[in-house]
Structures are given as C-alpha cells and as structure tokens.
C-alpha cells in the first residue's frame with residue numbers, strides 16, 4: 531500500500547459534471563498522487579470535460595461499470611488503490627421517474643459492488659484498514675461517498691416571501707439571500723426520500739454506513755445541494771434553460787415555478803470534497819450547501835436576464851413615468867407545464883457543521899457564479915452541440931411531450 535503522501539485515488543463518475551471538476555482539481559493540485567477516473571461513459575459521461583488534463587502523467591482513465599465487481603477489484607489490486615471518491619451515479623430525477631430500475635442498479639448495486647471490492651482488497655493488505663472504531667481516524671485508506679441533500683426529503687415553505695438573515699454564512703448569494711422556511715436539512719435529520727433517484731441515493735448512503743458499522747470500513751458521506759456551473763448535462767434546469775434561451779425555445783417551468791432549491795457553484799463543491807477527503811473524520815456525515823435558496827421562477831428570470839445581456843438582446847423602453855428601463859424579450863419563453871410527479875417543494879441545506887469543523891464555506895457569490903456559468907455555456911457552443919446531438923433530441927421529445 532502506498533504511503534499517505536503518495537496516494538492512488540480511484541474517482542468514479544469522473545467524466546460527469548461534478549466528477550470532472552473533482553478530477554481536474556486533484557490532478558492539478560496533487561501531481562504526486564495517481565488519479566484514476568473510472569467511468570462507464572453513459573449519456574452523462576463525456577471525456578471532452580477533461581480535455582485539458584487528459585495527458586497529465588498522474589492521470590488514467592478506465593472505462594468500466596461500477597457494477598462490475600470483478601473488474602473493479604482487479605483494478606484496485608493492480609493500482610494499489612488507497613482512496614476512493616465515489617461520484618458515479620444516475621443523477622437526474624426526471625429520468626428516475628421514467629426508469630427507476632437503472633437507478634437502483636447503478637446507485638445501489640454499483641455502490642455495493644465498489645464497497646465490497648474495496649473491502650476485499652483493503653482487507654488483503656499487510657496493514658489492512660484495521661477496525662477498531664477508535665483507530666479508524668488516521669487509517670491510510672478512505673471510502674468517500676458523494677451524496678445529495680434530496681435524501682432528506684422536502685422541507686415546508688413556511689415563509690413564501692422569504693426570511694431575511696441572520697441564518698447564514700457570510701458567503702452567500704449577495705443581494706438575494708433569503709430563506710423560505712425556518713427549517714434546514716441538518717446531518718442528523720431522518721432520511722425521507724421521495725423520488726426513485728433520492729431513494730436509490732439514500733439506499734447507497736445506508737450501505738456505505740453499514741460497511742463502516744459492520745466491517746469498520748473508513749467511510750465518509752457528504753450530502754450536497756444543487757450544483758451549477760460548466761459541464762453540466764443540459765437535462766438539468768440551468769444548462770437546459772441557457773441553451774433553450776439561446777435558441778429561443780420554450781422554457782418548461784414545472785408547476786408554478788414555486789419550488790425552492792439551494793444552489794452551489796460546482797468548483798466550491800469540488801473544494802469541499804478535497805478538504806473533506808483529506809481532513810474529514812471517518813464515519814462522519816457533512817452537509818455541503820450554498821446558503822443560497824431560490825424559487826425556480828426567480829432563478830429562471832435571473833438566467834433570462836443574464837443570457838439576454840450576454841447576447842445583446844436587452845431592450846430599452848420608456849416607462850410611464852418617463853424613465854428608461856431595461857426589458858428582457860426572452861421572458862416570453864417562460865411556459866408553465868405539468869408539474870413533476872412527487873416534486874419536492876423545498877431543499878435548504880445547513881452546512882454550518884462543515885464550516886465550523888473544517889472551515890469551509892462557499893467562495894462565490896451567486897450573482898458572480900451565474901454570470902460565469904452563462905458565459906461558459908455561451909462560449910462553449912461546440913461542447914453543447916456535441917452533447918445535444920445524437921440521442922438528446924429523442925430524450926427531449928419524450929420527456930416534454932404532452933406536458
């Protein structure tokens with residue numbers, strides 16, 4: 531087994547949205563580590579997300595399904611893997627409603643396969659991860675499972691008009707900065723997943739903890755809120771809407787657009803993952819969030835404004851009082867459609883434990899993050915064209931047909 535400062539890390543799902551940011555961060559920041567990106571390359575996995583680091587000497591890509599227990603075990607043995615950051619998953623709620631089996635297979639069985647492979651390999655080592663629960667803090671290996679805040683279910687919206695701070699960190703969404711209810715997701719909250727996606731993620735979280743409690747596996751779980759930023763597949767709200775606005779296509783707002791999500795810039799999540807992988811306590815759970823709640827309809831309006839400004843589509847008009855005001859012509863693309871089945875009303879994460887214990891907080895104000903994000907998608911049209919060719923049109927028609 532490698533020494534602590536010369537690690538071999540297996541990152542699963544590294545060709546996806548968040549995974550590619552994590553792989554990039556680790557490959558660039560830790561030239562002394564070997565980073566192995568294991569990814570099946572489903573529709574959501576894209577090696578173009580990693581073009582800038584693919585030739586680095588400390589990076590290796592392996593195309594594999596996490597459900598392939600034998601393959602994963604062999605890879606771990608070959609490479610002497612001593613750390614795992616597990617991101618591979620089916621991640622889109624709407625797809626999980628149409629096809630829950632794939633979600634159970636990858637998210638539950640795939641995670642179990644990885645856990646069992648890690649256990650088998652690490653137990654075979656001369657200094658296995660040795661499991662008395664008191665001594666698992668500084669053991670040389672680590673299984674870090676990336677999960678979602680959606681496992682906690684949905685919070686009530688007790689204050690639809692929003693509560694002003696104080697409830698928050700200083701790093702937050704600047705001008706916006708409201709909470710839509712008194713309660714937040716904390717690490718000790720009971721799991722109450724509602725969608726097949728969140729049910730599968732919840733199940734995988736339970737397996738990870740069970741491997742700690744039963745076998746002493748040095749595990750960590752983090753539950754993060756909605757990420758946004760470059761390289762996100764345009765089935766998720768923000769990249770989908772940026773692309774639709776660009777092409778002046780309708781913006782399908784589910785229900786009344788009143789649902790609330792907490793948004794975190796993806797690079798801030800990657801920074802948290804780096805910190806927690808190195809400094810987090812074994813067997814702990816940390817929530818990661820942006821203290822940045824938005825109603826969907828409000829965030830959609832911000833996206834339209836930002837894209838219209840970037841594309842020079844803003845119009846100047848004279849108000850009744852004679853003032854010159856900016857108007858955004860693409861507001862007329864907003865189209866209310868049938869709600870998502872079982873649509874969770876509000877997610878709001880309390881990440882103060884992470885802030886308190888490890889000193890992490892989001893670095894970007896939301897206004898800055900959304901501008902960077904819009905700019906990135908508009909500047910990277912070939913990336914968007916590449917991922918929206920092929921099966922994408924069919925997906926889009928199937929998902930939104932008759933809504």
Ligand code: NAD
Pocket residue numbers: 542543544545546547548549568569570571572573574575576594595596597616617618619620621622636640676677678679731753754755756757758762763
């Ligand atoms: P994503 O869908 O963009 O990427 C998932 C990646 O996993 C893809 O590269 C895909 O090819 C790969 N993959 C899927 N099935 C696989 C399999 N069977 N074997 C190997 N690889 C497989 O997802 P994401 O948004 O980057 O999310 C990454 C992780 O973070 C997931 O576990 C997700 O639950 C979690 N998460 C996501 C968010 C979010 O807002 N996107 C928030 C919190 C937590």
Ligand code: TYD
Pocket residue numbers: 623624756765766767768770782783784785789790791826870
């Ligand atoms: P999404 O990006 O799918 O993330 P999640 O469901 O995991 O939070 O959706 C974010 C919010 O946007 C969610 O409340 C559903 C809503 N939404 C729409 O209104 N229209 C859409 O076309 C999509 C994809 C999402």
